[in-house]
Amino acid sequence: FITAMMIAFFYAMMADLVGLSGIVGAFLAGVSMESVGLRHSKDLKEGAEYLQIIFASIFFVSLGILVDVHALTLDGIIFMLVLTGIAILTKVIGCAVPSRLIGMCTRxxxxxxxxxSPxxxxxxxxxxxGLTGGIIGQDIYAGIxxxxxxxxxxxPIVYRNWLYRKTPSIIEKTE
Known part of the structure; x- marks a missing residue:
């Protein structure tokens, strides 16, 4: 597991040296090690689960700290809502339509x-x-x-309220 982490950090460093984001290198390392089996160590996935608990929290908090809520203007809020709608629609259409075409039911x-969609x-x-490179401003960053x-x-709201909602049975309707 430690070796796998070292390789992931090495790939991230190499990606950064050639001008790419470190996540690209770490992703490539992860993809290349996906089928690696270990004999005398914990499985890579099991080890990664321990780190995910720690680093995911730090990651999301650190990105959230950089958001300046005061930078959101009315135009920024409209941008965020339109972007959210487009993000959800494109994933739903792009994944639900092919699923339907291969024979899944509509639900x-x-x-x-x-x-x-997330x-x-x-x-x-x-x-x-984009923010650190000066390509986008704080308002766009906050919107994203x-x-x-x-x-x-x-x-989960859509799942609970529409897709997994229990329809009342005939007996419940008559009572």
Whole structure:
């Protein structure tokens, strides 16, 4: 596991040296080590779960700290809401339609589509790269971070209220 972490950090460093984001290198390392089996150590996934608990919290808090809520103007809020709507629609259409075409029922296709709609850490990392590179301003960055938050929160709400809602049975309707 330690060796795998060293390789991931090495790939991240190499990606940074050639002008890419460190996440690109770490992602490539993870993909290349996906099928590696270990004999006398914990599984890579099991070890990563321990680190995820720690680093995911630090990661999201550090990105959230950089958001200046006061930078959100009315135009920024409209941008965030439109971006959130587009983000959800594109994932639902892009995943639900192919699911339906391969034979899933409409309900299951929508479950797949809405399940894929959260935009999380990668969108926020790209936004952070744009912010630190001076490509986007604080208002756009805040809109993207809030869009990531809204798409993540919307999925369980849609699941609970529409897709997994129990329809009353005939007996319950007559009582």
């Amino acid at each position: 299951d296709s929508l479950i797949v589509g809405f399940g894929m 935009r999380g850490e990668v969108a926020m990392i790209v936004a952070l790269i 971070v809030f869009m990531s938050l809204l798409t993540t929160i919307s999925t």
